Amino acid sequence: MTDNLAGTIHKIRSASRSLIRELGFLNKTIAGTGLPGSYVHAIVEIGTTGELTARELSEKLLLEKSTISRLVRSLIEREEISENRSLVDARQKNLRLTQKGQQTLTKINLYAASQVREAISPLSLNKQQEILTGLTDYCLALKNSRQKNSPSAPTRITENLPRIRTGYLPGIIGGITSLHAGYYSRLVGFSDTFETAVADGLARFVPRLDRKQNEIWSLEHRDKFLGSIAIDGEDLGENIAHLRWFIVDKELHGSGLGKKLLQGALQFCDGQNFRETHLWTFKGLDVARKLYEENGFSLVEEYKGTQWGKQMIEQKFVRPLPLKGDV
Amino acid sequence: MTDNLAGTIHKIRSASRSLIRELGFLNKTIAGTGLPGSYVHAIVEIGTTGELTARELSEKLLLEKSTISRLVRSLIEREEISENRSLVDARQKNLRLTQKGQQTLTKINLYAASQVREAISPLSLNKQQEILTGLTDYCLALKNSRQKNSPSAPTRITENLPRIRTGYLPGIIGGITSLHAGYYSRLVGFSDTFETAVADGLARFVPRLDRKQNEIWSLEHRDKFLGSIAIDGEDLGENIAHLRWFIVDKELHGSGLGKKLLQGALQFCDGQNFRETHLWTFKGLDVARKLYEENGFSLVEEYKGTQWGKQMIEQKFVRPLPLKGDV
DNA sequence: AGAATATAGTTGTATCAAGCAACCATATTG
DNA sequence: CAATATGGTTGCTTGATACAACTATATTCT
Incomplete structure (x- = not known):
């Protein structure tokens, strides 16, 4: 039983490593996009949420705010996103995708989706579902465990709440x-x-x-x-x-x-x-x-x-x- | 059906993104190790294989050989690994963990295993198994699809073969x-x-x-x-x-x-x-x-x-x- | 045996992501 | 009004990644 758990852990780790590599997260830029992984994540996140602040982005990507600050500036210079100083809290800026950013997101989506599609479409529906639940459950478990373990940096109660x-x-x-x-x-x-x-x-x-x-x-x-x-x-x-x-x-x-x-x-x-x-x-x-x-x-x-x-x-x-x- | 596939793809991507972040692959160093992700992967790979050449490492991590060259040198300077020019093919060098490297690997294993353990141990055996099969199947699928798609860089037939x-x-x-x-x-x-x-x-x-x-x-x-x-x-x-x-x-x-x-x-x-x-x-x-x-x-x-x-x-x-x- | 080619690895060069610490401006609290 | 918290920026440093050109050795072809 304990041995079994150890074996499971070992195999999960091995699979995670492989996944990281396959998805290109050891590489400088993600294949097919020419953008670094963090940039791709930022664009996807902003795009799917519609509007985000830098702090929220930082929390989502688990990156330092200074890193985010520069990432954001770089994306603005590339005209992928735009920033608008918030009217009601002059400290924060709302980030959203520009027209160009939308297109980039589309490209990213096309690329990533086709990568995933080509990978999973030969599999049975059953297998596909297994992959999905496996991944999501694992992520959730990791997240829960992280939050339980860092009382120093607890989930912000205000996170994503008005x-x-x-x-x-x-x-x-x-x-x-x-x-x-x-x-x-x-x-x-x-x-x-x-x-x-x-x-x-x-x-x-x-x-x-x-x-x-x-x-x-x-x-x-x-x-x-x-x-x-x-x-x-x-x-x-x-x-x-x-x-x-x-x-x-x-x-x-x-x-x-x-x-x-x-x-x-x-x-x-x-x-x-x-x-x-x-x-x-x-x-x-x-x-x-x-x-x-x-x-x-x-x-x-x-x-x-x-x-x-x-x-x-x-x-x-x-x-x-x-x-x-x-x- | 098609819609279903699209939905699955979308959810899988979202979970992958989350996974990448949780595991720290957008960060400069992996928490708990102080080492960059690629270094951790390299040490784990060398450690579990026993001995590897730089080329094999490059293939496994999907990184450029020059990158690997420097990564290897850095690990040698930190005395984590040692290199030995191969006796039978003077071009290649065999890499293995030093005593210190073994210890580092142990630390990495302890950290990573406990991260995974804490995450999955609250789950039922069934769920754990689902996570495992989901991950491995997905990795396999990604790998297969990558290899099918790059006839320019086909799997080396000699890979890992004498x-x-x-x-x-x-x-x-x-x-x-x-x-x-x-x-x-x-x-x-x-x-x-x-x-x-x-x-x-x-x-x-x-x-x-x-x-x-x-x-x-x-x-x-x-x-x-x-x-x-x-x-x-x-x-x-x-x-x-x-x-x-x-x-x-x-x-x-x-x-x-x-x-x-x-x-x-x-x-x-x-x-x-x-x-x-x-x-x-x-x-x-x-x-x-x-x-x-x-x-x-x-x-x-x-x-x-x-x-x-x-x-x-x-x-x-x-x-x-x-x-x-x-x- | 020798020429052409392939392979393992290194080095020059450039880029740029990430993190820490100190900072500024604005908001909130008491 | 003072003290503190928060969102974000900037100075500084580190160092990972990639491309291209290179060296040395191996293999293949004729």
């Missing part, structure tokens, strides 16, 4: 507006009336962000807005907070980020000592309702509304300021 | 003698008497190699003698060739090299116009007997002999010069 930002960010009004429009048009067929209202509301709200009773949080990732929540501490008056523009991109549902947004906003409300927090929503958004109720809101009112070009049942939730010392 | 050499080579007497001694002591318990006779015979024969009626062929690989055959055109007189010291290392049985040796020698005999070729052997060596008979020999005599410290039945075979025009 960050929660506060305050105004360039593009935030447009971003949140289109998020709402896309979400609700798909869900219930809202159209321009609704989107206009969102844009208008935000446009009136954002200039008031400098007052301490107002705040906005957004989920941002690579200049894309994937979620938001805001506390308008003025429009309702009477020391009541108005929770507005709470939305999370469908892709992030279930990620826990929505709850984080909501709880951050409520913490803010409590810090500001608002007597109550009110919010308006629609009947049918069951997941959201559950979230509200878990966090101290109760449904207080329900009525038909037609203002968005559709007949909807609107709902109003209210949450009182928790007693001090409460959990 | 070459047939003619004439004297340093170490040939000792090499052939020990080959005989090892083979026959294991087979039938011959001992010193026999080995002495072989050595003595060779010692008397080799100096006569400069005469055109004598010749010796040997199978040589990395300074090891793995087979031999000789034609003594003088000792029997009467224009009769004496076929002597025909032996092939057990490892090479079935490789076709024995037949090649024999036919080369017989071609030589025919070229020299010997009237007959005689040889003495023992009863029981059935494979050899078949080979003799396939090539024109017939058994002409059989008698008991005790000269080698064992009672054996000796046999004499004779082959006449084929008629001209014969096939």
